[in-house]
Amino acid sequence: MSALKTDFAGEKGDLFALALKTGFLTILTFGLYRFWAKTRLRRWYWSAIRPGGLGLEYLGSAHEKIMGFFVAIIVLALYLSVFNLVGLELVLAAANDTIGLQSFGLAALILVGFPLFFMARYRSRRYLLSRTTWLGVRLGMDAGAWGYAWRACLYWALTILSLGLFWPLKTFQLEKYVTNHSWYGTAQFKQHGNPLMLYGLAVPFLACIGGYVYLAYVAIQLPTTEEATLQDLELMGWLSLGAFCLFPVTLLAGAYFRVASIRAMAGLKELGDGMEFDLNPRTRKLLKIRIFGSLITAISLSFVSSVVIGLIAGVMMLLGYELDINFLFNTPPHIAMLAGTITGLLTYVLWGVFWHAFVTFPSTRHIAETLVIDEPMLLQRIRQRQDQSSGRMGILSEALDVGGAF
Amino acid sequence: MQESIRNPEFAAKLALAFGELLDGIRPALQRVSMRMVGEGRQAALELRNTQTHEVQHWPLRKMRLVPDQARNDALVIAPGDGEAARLVVRDRDAALAIVQAVPKMPNLGRNARAWPAIIGLGMAAAACLAGILFVLIPHMANRGAAHIPVEAEIEFGQSAYTQFTSAMGARECVDPIGEAAVVRMTARVTQGVDLYVPLDVHVVDHPMINAFALPGGQVVLHSALIEAAHSPEEVAAVLAHEIGHVYHRHSTSAAMRDMATFGVVGLVFGDYLGTSIMGAVANMAISSSHSRDAELAADEFAHHQLEEAGLPPSALGDMFHRMQENGLGQDLGFMQHLSTHPEMADRIAHAEAASTGAVFGGPVLTEAEWQAMRNMCN
Known part of the structure; x- marks a missing residue:
């Protein structure tokens, strides 16, 4: 049996219709339907991705999403009460009204939020995998959100302290942690390779960060504005220009690193004993999709308000009102408010619809079509994974989309 | 089937x-x-x-x-x-x-049994959210407001004043004699009060009968309010009320509360639609429930200061009646609670009954100063 290629079976028009329908239902239900909308769109995308010709299936339900959302609110309430309220009182008491200590304490309180963010990210991924099947067999992830959270905090701290030098290390180690906790049925994923292999891909990105560090270094050497000579000011101008021009280059280099590192690490993942993968998304293609997709979305949405005003004027004319050109320039306040509300809601729905059709859809299709599964014969050794979503109450985090709610 | x-x-x-x-x-x-x-x-x-x-x-x-x-x-x-x-x-x-x-085969995942649990959790979550919005955030805002550096608050207040007035399309009225009258009136009603921040009282040209306080000691009187008043004592009463807000740092904690409320509501509802609608609704509910206490506290302050300065506290009630007569009371944050708080109306009625309306400590402004203040914006 040769390697399994992946098809993407779905039309942009169908997705557009589904996104439009669920978007309007979301508005009509004051936002409640968004849990169903998200579920249905995911089912659509999952079923479109067909490794070896057979689609994935998304098993998640709107019910568990809405429950996860409620649980998230309760967790937020507990977090805010415990950390912020108690923390604030402690800081106020301990700081003895010294402003420096107070701001230090408040910063520390904010930092407590980071582990929670990383935990939510891990849980969200765990939820997604546990709700995904292929060939009738579930994917899944071991519990490990705390382990992920402290590692993420540690590697981020290292990255920031090293001025970006440890960025590839962070990328590799976190991806390795997540991969090694992932399963397809009874087979476990393994991430091979080492962080060093990502450094080559990160050279442009690290060079850009180095450029910023250098600019900042030169800038702090300059005298303050009062004592600055004309030459200093000129140099300051050049520095600002440099920082400005470097920005898009940094973004490009960052995007390249992200895509290339995913590609490199996917090639070194192993499932069970010997199944391997290839995933070859191209940075240029994804960037093109992103840029043109955003442009199409923005341009299309810029017409919404004119269309709404036109429609309202049309309806009023049909109802027998006499309108002149002044109506456009001096719109009565209640009409303007109506038009504003309709424009706002339409923009909200259509933004999601266009973004799905012109950014998410083509990106997903491109990434999916580059997926190849080697040695599919080895699938024969794999069996269904034990269902961890039902039965035990302890696995609330997997059963409920807590992380995904935010 | x-x-x-x-x-x-x-x-x-x-x-x-x-x-x-x-x-x-x-x-x-x-x-x-x-x-x-x-x-x-x-x-x-x-x-x-x-x-x-x-x-x-x-x-x-x-x-x-x-x-x-x-x-x-x-x-x-x-x-x-x-x-x-x-x-x-x-x-x-x-x-x-x-x-x-099987023409009506149901879709996978339609589980009607999940609904009781969803509704139960939903109610628990609503209670938690209400706890955050109505108890936790106001408490933290009040605690936080008392510890914000005064310089930062003054700076914030000044920029808020500039933004507010330009957003309302109001112009600041500058007239040395009128301003001197405002300063004298301010000094009279703040007798014996130790404020944490210097007051900055502005008069702006605006047709709505209103007055408000911003963080950092900024107090704004609308020209229409001065014109509607029958005596300088009535303006002094309003001024004392607004200074009461400054004294209690109400605007500062309200600003912090609003920011936190929008932050939490935005986090919870997570999208543009939810944030805009729910943010507005939540904020309205919270503001009205808290402004009532704040207005009471400001009235309390005004009452005390007016008595201290030898001015009739009933002027506060007079000003309120003036607004009601003009049918303009509805837009006022100031004294709005009177409509919802009958006991306050009673209190003012009592004050009126007790007070003869005489100015014991001498008039707050001379006739010339009063006229200058009334004409500040012309």
Whole structure:
């Protein structure tokens, strides 16, 4: 049996219709339907991705999403009460009204939020995998959100302290942690390779960060504005220009690193004993999709308000009102408010619809079509994974989309 | 459920049809032949593996359709809710036959039993959210407001004043004699008060009868309010009320509260639609519940200061009646609570009864100063 290629079976028009329908239902239900909308769109995308010709299936339900959302609110309430309220009182008491200590304490309180963010990210991924099947067999992830959270905090701290030098290390180690906790049925994923292999891909990105560090270094050497000579000011101008021009280059280099590192690490993942993968998304293609997709979305949405005003004027004319050109320039306040509300809601729905059709859809299709599964014969050794979503109450985090709610 | 499987044509069609079975145990497709057996509630789809001849029966009434398929080139069916096995029918005729046999096959994942739990959790979450918005955030805002550096608050207040006035289209009235009168009036009503911040009282040209306080000691009087007043004592009463807000740092904690409220509501509802609608609703509810206490505290302060300065506290009530008469009271944050708080109206009525309206400590402004103040914006 040769390697399994992946098809993407779905039309942009169908997705557009589904996104439009669920978007309007979301508005009509004051936002409640968004849990169903998200579920249905995911089912659509999952079923479109067909490794070896057979689609994935998304098993998640709107019910568990809405429950996860409620649980998230309760967790937020507990977090805010415990950390912020108690923390604030402690800081106020301990700081003895010294402003420096107070701001230090408040910063520390904010930092407590980071582990929670990383935990939510891990849980969200765990939820997604546990709700995904292929060939009738579930994917899944071991519990490990705390382990992920402290590692993420540690590697981020290292990255920031090293001025970006440890960025590839962070990328590799976190991806390795997540991969090694992932399963397809009874087979476990393994991430091979080492962080060093990502450094080559990160050279442009690290060079850009180095450029910023250098600019900042030169800038702090300059005298303050009062004592600055004309030459200093000129140099300051050049520095600002440099920082400005470097920005898009940094973004490009960052995007390249992200895509290339995913590609490199996917090639070194192993499932069970010997199944391997290839995933070859191209940075240029994804960037093109992103840029043109955003442009199409923005341009299309810029017409919404004119269309709404036109429609309202049309309806009023049909109802027998006499309108002149002044109506456009001096719109009565209640009409303007109506038009504003309709424009706002339409923009909200259509933004999601266009973004799905012109950014998410083509990106997903491109990434999916580059997926190849080697040695599919080895699938024969794999069996269904034990269902961890039902039965035990302890696995609330997997059963409920807590992380995904935010 | 009445199935139309007595149709012999249908049974004949299916007998020749094949599908692909995923047994939910092994990740492999099995080719199966399909046949309908039984009748009524016993009606089932019989699936026979073409190689091993293993047989499964899927009761029709339990079968579920896997919905939202990206491409309708196959029918995907589950034997029931929560089951991992799937039947993929790519053959058009066979798929049609199944759809005709079970015309109203429910979608997978429609679980009506989940609703009691959802509603219960929803109520718990609503209670928690209310706790955050109505108890936690106001408490933290009040605590936080008392510890914000005064310089930062003054800076914030000044920029807020500039933004407010330009947003309202109001112009600051500059007239040395009028301003001197405002300063004198301010000094009179703040006798003996130790404020944490220097006051900055502005008069702006605006047709709405209103006055408000901003963070950092910024107090704003509208020209229309001064024009509507019958005596400088009435303006002094309003001024004292607004200074009461400054004294209690109400605007500062309100600003912090608003920011935190929008932050939490934005986090919870997570999108543009939810944030804008729920943010506005939550903020309105919270503001009205808290402004009542704040207004009471400011009135208390005004009352005390007016007495201290030898001015009639009933002027506060006079000003309120003036606004009611003009039908302009509805837009006022100031004294709005009077409509909802009968006991305050009573209190003012008492104050009026007790007070003769005489100015014990001498008039707050001379006639010339009063006229200058009234004409500040002309």
